[in-house]
Structures are given as structure tokens and as C-alpha cells.
Amino acid sequence: MATVTILGAGAMGAAQCRPLADAGWDVRLWGTRFDDELLDLLSTGAPxxxxxxxxxxxxxxxxxxxxxxxxxxxxxxxxxxxxxxVPRLAREILEPLANADSLWLTSKGFSQVEDGRVRLLSENLRRIAQEAHVELPPIVTVAGPVLADECAAARPTAPVFACHDISVAQRYARQCSTPAYSIMASGDEVGVEVCAPLKNSYAMALGLVDGLSERDGAATHNLRAATFVQAVHEMAVFGRQLGGDPMTAAGLAGLGDLEVTGQAGRNHGFGRRIGLGASTTQAREEMAALGQSVEGIDSTRLALLFADQIGHGLLDHLPLLRMVGDVLLGREIDPLASLAKAVLPRTS
Amino acid sequence: MATVTILGAGAMGAAQCRPLADAGWDVRLWGTRFDDELLDLLSTGAPxxxxxxxxxxxxxxxxxxxxxxxxxxxxxxxxxxxxxxVPRLAREILEPLANADSLWLTSKGFSQVEDGRVRLLSENLRRIAQEAHVELPPIVTVAGPVLADECAAARPTAPVFACHDISVAQRYARQCSTPAYSIMASGDEVGVEVCAPLKNSYAMALGLVDGLSERDGAATHNLRAATFVQAVHEMAVFGRQLGGDPMTAAGLAGLGDLEVTGQAGRNHGFGRRIGLGASTTQAREEMAALGQSVEGIDSTRLALLFADQIGHGLLDHLPLLRMVGDVLLGREIDPLASLAKAVLPRTS
Structure with missing residues (x-):
């Protein structure tokens, strides 16, 4: 089978080696200079x-x-x-990228480059290539509920491969699926790419609910469920505004990924700390002391900026995202009341 | 405010008293003969x-x-x-029902009466009334992620009120919402009514995943998320086949209710026992020994029968429901492999 090169030896990059090797690909794993020691370790066969x-x-x-x-x-x-x-690395390797059959992104999100405007990462990559007069091959966004440890251990996993040209996604879905790694092909590249960073923001919100419940010793399952529903709804609204299919948010890339991200992990842990009573500054410091960067902090900022730039009243339809933004900015709010206001239906 | 009569003093009937009383209604609670002792207790102010x-x-x-x-x-x-x-009770009170402004169902599901055909409960009630030459008022289905204990304690809750005539649902949403009980009005009575019993079947499936994970000491979060997505998808497919809106399954009545039902409770507990290695018979006996009836057992049977009667290849689109049915019938299956087959995308 053909050669695939994975750039980045973190949890997700390393985990992707497993299904691709099992599917018969010739797999290369490259690491940044921060990964050299890690790669020394991995080359000994260590976990x-x-x-x-x-x-x-x-x-x-x-x-x-x-x-x-x-x-x-x-x-x-x-x-x-x-x-x-990603943008800096892409600039370095535009020529080999142009020669490849496709570029896959497991890194994804909202991306801000020199002009200050926020765009989807894939769109920014296309612009970077265009400025250098290079044509990129089709981009495939790899998303869905894929916790790296389970993927690496060949536990059952259902990723999404999304590409504007669905036939490209379908081809790779056929060529890369294994019994444990069964790929859903999607033509909704935009919808899938929107869900990936947004789910980090909403995982914070779910962490907040869980923290409130712990703090008060009183169950908030009903509120959690309403928060989950509002999160999926806002991912659908955001995607649709960019031309995506709203049903994508109710599938593996939206609901599915939020289900795994909203149970535990860094973004959830950050929100939980706020729910338990920490200030935003305290929560940031506690996560930093654990050596844990919280991806959702920056992606929420970018998401709100992006929604504002998109206009058309989009921000008005994202009360939960705005509420998470308020928390991140350290605005003094009553978390339970603010959350209820953001996610409960409005009847007037 | 006007008078509302709640028939049934179980957890949900009693819990509904709280928001309705808070919203200013004159609330009456009636219990069946099995509830008389319970009502004696409640009348003393006991919880x-x-x-x-x-x-x-x-x-x-x-x-x-x-x-x-x-x-x-x-x-x-x-x-x-x-x-x-419900059907038997309805027959007894057709006259006062006909005189009311509306009939609400917190009981809901698939219902089988004399002719052997399965129908939505609301549809069967309309037929029963028709046969007696009585015209029922509009039916409002009350659904969504409403755990009774939280509703009774006025913790934030987002129910759905669904009626073919959405203006009726909207009117009651305005008249019954409180700060803690904030009602979403829906015109998709069919879609909402389909989700309510199906979520019990899918809560069993989620229990099964959780039990497998406990049994093997190996996380199955990715599979759980794929199961959740497939469950919402199948609720959407089933609803659409009956003329409902597929987005209903991605809202409070589908995804939302499954989020609370799939975490814990009787249906989840039954599935979890199977995942842990119990036979179907053992799991039934263990639940019975705890005095816990498992609603999803009968509702899954009716759902499969209903799907078969509906035809149009509907059953082919419900692999997860069929897999739950196989478990309930005690078919010898490998639960992990069967679940993966039912919920992972098919790539061929």
C-alpha cells in the first residue's frame, strides 16, 4: 500500500499509526523538535x-x-x-504537500493569521498555498469521537473523514477502515471542521454543570441534558451559517465528539473547577500547575471573534458559547443562573 | 388559574405538581388503588x-x-x-376528558390494543374515543430530559410540550413555565412520542457498553459515543417514517432525554448487567429481585413489532434496536462484536 506521513507524535498522531498500519499502509511518523526524546523512547518499543x-x-x-x-x-x-x-509548518512543506494526493487534518479549528480575520484552518491553509502560488491537494478533515488511547489500542472507534469532494473521503474510508476503526465518509467538510473546536467550548460548559452538581451536592442531570442539546444546536447553527449541513452536528463529529470530550479531559476539567467555585484565574492556574494546556480557552475566543466577523446575527443564536466566553473572561456571573438562562427554552 | 388534574401519584405524576403549582394552577393529584397508602403518607407532608x-x-x-x-x-x-x-383508564373517563380543554400524556409509548396492531399511545386513545363516539380535546405530549426528583425539587429542567397544533403547545408553555421549569413548545407530536419509548431501548444499549467497559477494565468511550449517535439517528429515522421531523431526535425529546436515561436507572442497569456478563434471564431476575420493572423490555418488543408493521424497510435502518431486541430474546451473541457491528459505520 502507499505511504502516509503523520506529522506530530503527540497522542493523536501516534494513535493514528495503528489503524493505518493495520489497514496495510506504509506509515511514517515524524515529530517536531519537542518530540525527539519521545521518539527515542517509542523507538525502543516502549508505550x-x-x-x-x-x-x-x-x-x-x-x-x-x-x-x-x-x-x-x-x-x-x-x-x-x-x-x-499548522500554518507555520505548512509553509515549510508546501512543495511536498502539493505533490501528495491529499492532506489530512487531525489538527483543526479556527485559525487567525496575519490579516486578523478568523477562518477555518483548512481555508487558511488554502490561502497560504495560494499566496505561494502552490495548489494543495484535496483536504480531508479527520474528526469524530476518537480518544487517542482507545484508537491506539484498536478498541472500536468511528471517525469521520470529511472532504468537499465526498468521493475522496469515501475512497480513503474504504482504504483505511479496519474492523476496529470504521470510517464514516462525509462531504460536509465545513460542518465537521466547525464542530471540532466548538466541542471544546461546550465540553467546558458540561464540566461547569458537573462541577455545580458536585459543589451543591444536588443532581443537575436535567440541566446537563439541556446543555448538551443546546451545544449540539449551536454547532448546527454555526455550521449552517458557513454553508454546512446542520445534521452534521447531530452526528459523530458533533454530538459524538462532544459525548467523549464532555465526560472528562482538560476542557471539561477546567469548566468543572469553575463550577466547584474557582475563579477563572484560579482554574487556569490549577490547570497550568498540572502542566495541562486547555485548548478550549483559545478556541472559544476565536470562535466568538469568528461569529462576530461572520455577522448576520449569528452571535445572538449562540447564548451558550457567549456564556462560556464570559466565564473565560472572568466576568462575575452566577454560574447556575447564567447556564440556566443560556440553555433553557425561552417562553414569552 | 384553572384546574389541572394529574392522574397517577408515581414519581412523575407527583413531580409535575411542583411546576404547575408554582405557575399558579389549581393542582389536583389522584392516585390509583395502588397509590392510596402513598397518598396517605404524602398528605402528612412527608416526602x-x-x-x-x-x-x-x-x-x-x-x-x-x-x-x-x-x-x-x-x-x-x-x-x-x-x-x-392508560387505555383502560381513558375508557373510564371519556366524558370528563371530552369536557377538558386538553389531555396531557406524561405516560407515552407504543401501545397495542385488541386488534394486535401497535400504534402510538395518543393514536390509540383517539381511536378508543372515536369508537365510543366521543371527541377528545387536543393531546399534549410532555417529554424531554425530566428526571422526577429534580423536577420536584425545582432544579432547572427543560421539558418539551408537543401538540399537532403548536399554538396549543405554545399556550401551555407560556402558562406553565416557571424559572426552573422552562418549556419548549413543539408541533412535532409524532416525533416526540416516538423518542420517548425508544430512548428506553437505547438506554439499555448504553448500559451494555458501560457494562462491557467495566467487565474488561478497558475504556469504551469511543464505542459509547458511536452508540449514542446511532441511537439518535435511529430515533430520527423512526420518527420520519411516521411523518415526524428528524431534527426532533437531536433535540430535548431525543438526545436530551437519552442523555439522562442513558446514565443510570433501570433500563441502563439492565443493559449494564448483560455487559458485565449476565444472561438475559439472570439480568431480568436480578432486576426483579430489586423490585425494579424494566420498562424498556416491553417497549423494545413493541417498537420492533411496530417497525415491522410499518414496513418500507424500516427495520433495516434500525440495527441497534434489533441488536437490543436480540439481547432481550436471549439470543447468544458476543455483545462487544454485535454492538460494534450495529453502530460503527459500514464501509464497503
Whole structure:
């Protein structure tokens, strides 16, 4: 089978090696300079510290200085570095990207480049390439409820591969699915790409509900469910505004990914701390002390800025996202009352 | 405000007293003969044993022998007895029902009467009335993520009131909402009514995933999320086949209610036991020993029968429901493999 190069040896990059190797691909894993020590460890057959699972034996490892060799003649390039690093890395490798059959993004989100405007990451990559007079191959967004440790261990997982040209997504779905990694192909690249960063914001909101319940010793299951529904609704509204299919939010990329992200993890943990009574500053400090960066903090800021730039009253339809933004800005709010106001139906 | 009579003093019937009393209604609570002792207890101001919350002081209590007085001049009648009892009770009170402004169902589901065909409960009630040459007032289905204990304690709750005539639902949404009980009005009575029993079946499936994870000591969050998505998808497909709006399944009545029902409770507990390794018979016996009837067992049987009667290939689009049915029939299956087959995308 053809060669695929995964850029980024964090939990998700490493985890993707497993299904691709199982599906018969020739898999290369490249790491940034922050990953060199990690790659030394992985090359001994040791488990990845963030998934607890070793790489498949067949994976070829490339250190940070070997980017050119890692990309040589690769048919598919997978961007799995953190989202903020993607534009810079892409600029470095425009030529091998242009020669590949497709570019996959497991990194995704809202992205802000020099002109200050927020765009989808894929759109910013296309602009970067255009400015350099390079044509990118089709972009495939890889999303859905994929916790890296389960994916790496070949536990049953249902990712979404989304591409404007659905036939490209379908082709890779056929070529990369395994019994444990069964891919849903989607033509709604925009809808899927919108859900990925937004679910981090809404996972914070679910953490907030869970923290409130712990704090008060009183169940808030009904409020949690209403929060979940409002989150899916707002992902649908946001996607539709950009031309996406609102049903995408009710599928694996929206509801599905929020189900796994809203149970535990960094974004949920941050929201939970606020619910338990921490100030925003305290919650940030506590997460930092644990060495845990909270992706949703920046992505919420970008999402609100993006919604404002899109206009058409979009922000008015995102009360839950705005409420999360208020919390992140440290505005003094009563979390239970604010959450109830944001997610309960309005009857007047 | 006008008089509302709630029939059935179980957890949900008693819980509904709270928002209606808070919204200013004159609330009457009637119990079946199985509820007489419970009503003696509640009339002393003691908490309801299933919600832990006493009735509001203003509620008027009627014993089983006082059905006529309970219904006299009542503007709204709320059916909150168990679903299987609804048709019989309705036959007894057709005249006061016909005189009311509307009939609300918190009991809901698939219903089988003499001719053997399965129908929505509301449809069967309309047929029963028609046969007796009585015209029922508009039916309002009360659904959504409403755990009774939280509703009774006036914790934030977002129910759905659904009626073919959405203006009726909207009117009651205005007249019955309180700050803690904020009603979403819907015109999709069919879609809402389909979700209510189906969510019990899917809560069993989620219990099964959770049990498998406990049994194996290995997380199955990705599979759980895929199961959740498939459940919402199947509720949408089923509703659409009956003329409902598929988005209803992604809202409070579908996704929302499944979120609370799929975390804990009887249906989830039954599925969890199977996942942990119990046979269907053992799981039934364990639940029976705890005095817990599992609503989803009968409603899954009726749902499958209903789907079969509807035809048009509907059953082919419900692999997860069929898998739950196989478990309930005690078919020997490998639960992990069967679940993965039912919920993971098919790529061929």
C-alpha cells in the first residue's frame, strides 16, 4: 500500500499509526523538535506516555531534522501537530504537500493569521498555498469521537473523514477502515471542521454543570441534558451559517465528539473547577500547575471573534458559547443562573 | 388559574405538581388503588419516597375512589399512570376528558390494543374515543430530559410540550413555565412520542457498553459515543417514517432525554448487567429481585413489532434496536462484536 506521513507524535498522531498500519499502509511518523526524546523512547518499543500503547512495529520513525525524508514520495500527509503550529509548518512543506494526493487534518479549528480575520484552518491553509502560488491537494478533515488511547489500542472507534469532494473521503474510508476503526465518509467538510473546536467550548460548559452538581451536592442531570442539546444546536447553527449541513452536528463529529470530550479531559476539567467555585484565574492556574494546556480557552475566543466577523446575527443564536466566553473572561456571573438562562427554552 | 388534574401519584405524576403549582394552577393529584397508602403518607407532608420531595402545600389529594371528584370541572387532565394502564383508564373517563380543554400524556409509548396492531399511545386513545363516539380535546405530549426528583425539587429542567397544533403547545408553555421549569413548545407530536419509548431501548444499549467497559477494565468511550449517535439517528429515522421531523431526535425529546436515561436507572442497569456478563434471564431476575420493572423490555418488543408493521424497510435502518431486541430474546451473541457491528459505520 502507499505511504502516509503523520506529522506530530503527540497522542493523536501516534494513535493514528495503528489503524493505518493495520489497514496495510506504509506509515511514517515524524515529530517536531519537542518530540525527539519521545521518539527515542517509542523507538525502543516502549508505550507512548499519553496513550499507554507502543507504536506498531512496522511504523518508520523520523526525527525533527528528517522532515524532508519523512515526506519524500508520501501520498498522504497527516497534520497532527497542535493547531496553532499548522500554518507555520505548512509553509515549510508546501512543495511536498502539493505533490501528495491529499492532506489530512487531525489538527483543526479556527485559525487567525496575519490579516486578523478568523477562518477555518483548512481555508487558511488554502490561502497560504495560494499566496505561494502552490495548489494543495484535496483536504480531508479527520474528526469524530476518537480518544487517542482507545484508537491506539484498536478498541472500536468511528471517525469521520470529511472532504468537499465526498468521493475522496469515501475512497480513503474504504482504504483505511479496519474492523476496529470504521470510517464514516462525509462531504460536509465545513460542518465537521466547525464542530471540532466548538466541542471544546461546550465540553467546558458540561464540566461547569458537573462541577455545580458536585459543589451543591444536588443532581443537575436535567440541566446537563439541556446543555448538551443546546451545544449540539449551536454547532448546527454555526455550521449552517458557513454553508454546512446542520445534521452534521447531530452526528459523530458533533454530538459524538462532544459525548467523549464532555465526560472528562482538560476542557471539561477546567469548566468543572469553575463550577466547584474557582475563579477563572484560579482554574487556569490549577490547570497550568498540572502542566495541562486547555485548548478550549483559545478556541472559544476565536470562535466568538469568528461569529462576530461572520455577522448576520449569528452571535445572538449562540447564548451558550457567549456564556462560556464570559466565564473565560472572568466576568462575575452566577454560574447556575447564567447556564440556566443560556440553555433553557425561552417562553414569552 | 384553572384546574389541572394529574392522574397517577408515581414519581412523575407527583413531580409535575411542583411546576404547575408554582405557575399558579389549581393542582389536583389522584392516585390509583395502588397509590392510596402513598397518598396517605404524602398528605402528612412527608416526602415522596421516589423523589425525596414533599408535594407543594397547595395540591389537593384525591384517593382512588374519588376519580369523579378529581376530574370535576378540570380544564386539563394529565395521564401519568404507567403506559400500559392508560387505555383502560381513558375508557373510564371519556366524558370528563371530552369536557377538558386538553389531555396531557406524561405516560407515552407504543401501545397495542385488541386488534394486535401497535400504534402510538395518543393514536390509540383517539381511536378508543372515536369508537365510543366521543371527541377528545387536543393531546399534549410532555417529554424531554425530566428526571422526577429534580423536577420536584425545582432544579432547572427543560421539558418539551408537543401538540399537532403548536399554538396549543405554545399556550401551555407560556402558562406553565416557571424559572426552573422552562418549556419548549413543539408541533412535532409524532416525533416526540416516538423518542420517548425508544430512548428506553437505547438506554439499555448504553448500559451494555458501560457494562462491557467495566467487565474488561478497558475504556469504551469511543464505542459509547458511536452508540449514542446511532441511537439518535435511529430515533430520527423512526420518527420520519411516521411523518415526524428528524431534527426532533437531536433535540430535548431525543438526545436530551437519552442523555439522562442513558446514565443510570433501570433500563441502563439492565443493559449494564448483560455487559458485565449476565444472561438475559439472570439480568431480568436480578432486576426483579430489586423490585425494579424494566420498562424498556416491553417497549423494545413493541417498537420492533411496530417497525415491522410499518414496513418500507424500516427495520433495516434500525440495527441497534434489533441488536437490543436480540439481547432481550436471549439470543447468544458476543455483545462487544454485535454492538460494534450495529453502530460503527459500514464501509464497503
Amino acid at each position: 507512548h506516555p499519553r496513550t499507554g500503547v507502543p507504536l506498531p512495529d512496522s511504523v518508520h520513525i523520523y526525527r525533527s531534522g528528517q522532515l524532508g525524508e519523512a515526506l519524500a514520495d508520501s501520498r498522504v500527509v497527516v497534520m497532527a501537530v497542535i493547531s496553532a503550529q | 415522596h419516597p421516589r423523589t425525596g420531595v414533599p408535594l407543594p402545600d397547595s395540591v389537593h389529594i384525591y384517593r382512588s375512589g374519588q376519580l369523579g371528584e378529581a376530574l370535576a370541572d378540570s380544564r386539563v387532565v394529565v395521564m401519568a399512570v404507567i403506559s400500559a394502564q
